[in-house]
Amino acid sequence: MNSFIELNKVTKHYGDNVVLENLSCNVAEGEFVTLVGASGCGKSTFLKLLLGTEGANSGELLMAGKPIVQEPSKERGIVFQKYSVFPHLSVRENVAIGTEFEEGKWWGRLFGEARKRAFKQADELLTAVGLEHALNKYPNELSGGMQQRLALAQALIKKPRVLLLDEPFGALDPGIRKDMHELVLGLWRDYGLTVFMVTHDLKEGFQLGTRLWVFDKMRHDPHAPERFGATITYDLHLDQKNLPFAAEALDISGDYLPTAIAS
Amino acid sequence: MPRLINLQPSRRLKAALGIIPFVLILIAYQVGSDIRKAENEQDRLLPSFEEIADGVNRMAFEPSQRTGEYLFWEDTKSSLTRLAIGISIAACIGLLVGLAAGAIPIIAAPLNPLITAISLVPPMAILPILFIVFGLGELSKVMLIVIGVSPFLIRDILQRTQELPREQLIKAQTLGGNSWQIIVRVVFPQILPRLFDAVRLSLGAAWLFLIAAEAIAATDGLGYRIFLVRRYMSMDVILPYVVWITCLAFAIDWCLLKLSRWLFPWYHAEK
Structure with missing residues (x-):
C-alpha cells in the first residue's frame, strides 16, 4: 500500500499519564478513517498529533514522506465539535x-x-x-x-489534503446528523480528501468510514490505570468482504452498512 | 396558592415596586427637614426642597457674580473632560497591553507579575507623587484616573483574551493566518466589546479618582465644588451635585451599553 500518512511507534504521555503507546499505522491518500473508543482513550490526542498542536514524545509521524509540522497548517483542515467558527x-x-x-x-x-x-x-x-x-x-x-x-x-x-473532524456531529440531533453524514461523504469524494474523524457513535463510525480504528489499552494495571497507554486495537478495512467479520469482532448487528461503500 | 419563591410580579407591579423606595426616601427627607426647620429656621443640614431648587437655580441658571460663568455647567464640562481623557487613555493602554500580553505568551511572562504588583498599589496613596511630578494642573488629575483604572483594564482584557476558545486560534492557523493577522482579524474584534464591558465596570472607580483629585487640587469641577461649598455647609448645593453626578454616571454607562449593542450585535446575541 502506498502510504500518505505514516506513524511509527508513536508514544504520547502527559507526565506519568501514558495516553498513546507504540502506535503505528499507514493510511493511503483518500481514505476515510473513523476513530472510535471509550472516553479518554487517546482518540482526540491522536488527532492533535496529526494537527500539530501536540508533539509526540517518541516515534515519527510522516505525511507524504515528510515529518508532520508541529504547528497547525493549511494542509490540515479541522472541524471541532464547537467553537470552530x-x-x-x-x-x-x-x-x-x-x-x-x-x-x-x-x-x-x-x-x-x-x-x-x-x-x-x-x-x-x-x-x-x-x-x-x-x-x-x-x-x-x-x-x-x-x-x-x-x-x-x-x-x-x-x-486541505487532510481533514480532521473531532466529534463534529456529537452535539447534533439524529435527523440533522444524517444530513451531515451525506454532506461529509459528498465533500470527501468531491475534494479527494483524506479524512480522520473521531466519533463516540460506533454506528456513525461504521457508516462513514472506509476504515475504522478502535482505540483501547492493550495492557491494564488495575492499581495504576495511567501506567499503560492506548493504541489501535482493531484496524478494520470496511470493504464488503470484511464487513461480517468486522461486525462480529465488535459485536455489532449487521444492519449498519457503511454507506461510503454501499453507494 | 403558589409558593412564595414562584410568585413573579407583573411588569407594571415590578416598576411600581421599584419606585417605592425612592418615594420613601424623599418623604423621609421631607419629614426630617420639616422637623429640623421647626426647631431652627436657619438649619442648613437638611434644606427644604425650595432651598435646593434655589441652590440649583443659583448654580446652573444664573451667572456667577465673581466670574460671570454658569458654574454648574462649567464644573460639569471640566469634570467630564477629565473623565473622558482619563478613561480613553486608560482604555487604550488596557487594550494594547492586555491584548498583546493575552495573545502572545512571551509578552505576558515579564508583564504579568509587574501588572499584578502595580494593581495592588492603592492609587490614592500615590496621588501626592502625581502632584509632585505632574504639578497641580489637569495632567495630574487625568493621570490619577489613568493609573487607577488601567491596571484593572489590562488584567481584565488579558484574561478575556486568554479566555477566547483555543479552537478558534487553531482554526485560524489552519486557514493560513500568521500571528499578526490572527491578532488583527480574530482576537482584536472579539476583544473590543469586552473592552466596553470592562470600561463600564471601571467607571465607578474612575469617578472616585476624579472627585478625589478635584477635591484636593483644582479650581473647578464637580468634586471641587462639593468640597468647596462644604465649608459653608451648603447642603442645598451638595445634594443636587451628588444627584447630578449619579445621573451622569448612569447616563455614561447606559450610552456605552447602547453603543456596544449597536456596534457588536453578535456579541450581545451570544450572551
Whole structure:
C-alpha cells in the first residue's frame, strides 16, 4: 500500500499519564478513517498529533514522506465539535477569511475587487454545503447543524489534503446528523480528501468510514490505570468482504452498512 | 396558592415596586427637614426642597457674580473632560497591553507579575507623587484616573483574551493566518466589546479618582465644588451635585451599553 500518512511507534504521555503507546499505522491518500473508543482513550490526542498542536514524545509521524509540522497548517483542515467558527464574522466572511489571510498580507483583509473575488469563491463553497441562503447571517443566528456546515466550508477553502473532524456531529440531533453524514461523504469524494474523524457513535463510525480504528489499552494495571497507554486495537478495512467479520469482532448487528461503500 | 419563591410580579407591579423606595426616601427627607426647620429656621443640614431648587437655580441658571460663568455647567464640562481623557487613555493602554500580553505568551511572562504588583498599589496613596511630578494642573488629575483604572483594564482584557476558545486560534492557523493577522482579524474584534464591558465596570472607580483629585487640587469641577461649598455647609448645593453626578454616571454607562449593542450585535446575541 502506498502510504500518505505514516506513524511509527508513536508514544504520547502527559507526565506519568501514558495516553498513546507504540502506535503505528499507514493510511493511503483518500481514505476515510473513523476513530472510535471509550472516553479518554487517546482518540482526540491522536488527532492533535496529526494537527500539530501536540508533539509526540517518541516515534515519527510522516505525511507524504515528510515529518508532520508541529504547528497547525493549511494542509490540515479541522472541524471541532464547537467553537470552530468566528462569532464576529458573517457566514460569508467566515469562509473568505481563509483567502484574505493569504492575499491580504498585512491586515489579513481584502478590499474592492479582490474582496469581491474572495466572496464569490466563498459563496460557491457555501452553496456546496447548503448555506447559500444564509450568507450574511452571523453564526449565532445559525442552528448547530448549520454552524457545522459553515465550519466545513471554512476548512475547505484552503483545499486541505487532510481533514480532521473531532466529534463534529456529537452535539447534533439524529435527523440533522444524517444530513451531515451525506454532506461529509459528498465533500470527501468531491475534494479527494483524506479524512480522520473521531466519533463516540460506533454506528456513525461504521457508516462513514472506509476504515475504522478502535482505540483501547492493550495492557491494564488495575492499581495504576495511567501506567499503560492506548493504541489501535482493531484496524478494520470496511470493504464488503470484511464487513461480517468486522461486525462480529465488535459485536455489532449487521444492519449498519457503511454507506461510503454501499453507494 | 403558589409558593412564595414562584410568585413573579407583573411588569407594571415590578416598576411600581421599584419606585417605592425612592418615594420613601424623599418623604423621609421631607419629614426630617420639616422637623429640623421647626426647631431652627436657619438649619442648613437638611434644606427644604425650595432651598435646593434655589441652590440649583443659583448654580446652573444664573451667572456667577465673581466670574460671570454658569458654574454648574462649567464644573460639569471640566469634570467630564477629565473623565473622558482619563478613561480613553486608560482604555487604550488596557487594550494594547492586555491584548498583546493575552495573545502572545512571551509578552505576558515579564508583564504579568509587574501588572499584578502595580494593581495592588492603592492609587490614592500615590496621588501626592502625581502632584509632585505632574504639578497641580489637569495632567495630574487625568493621570490619577489613568493609573487607577488601567491596571484593572489590562488584567481584565488579558484574561478575556486568554479566555477566547483555543479552537478558534487553531482554526485560524489552519486557514493560513500568521500571528499578526490572527491578532488583527480574530482576537482584536472579539476583544473590543469586552473592552466596553470592562470600561463600564471601571467607571465607578474612575469617578472616585476624579472627585478625589478635584477635591484636593483644582479650581473647578464637580468634586471641587462639593468640597468647596462644604465649608459653608451648603447642603442645598451638595445634594443636587451628588444627584447630578449619579445621573451622569448612569447616563455614561447606559450610552456605552447602547453603543456596544449597536456596534457588536453578535456579541450581545451570544450572551
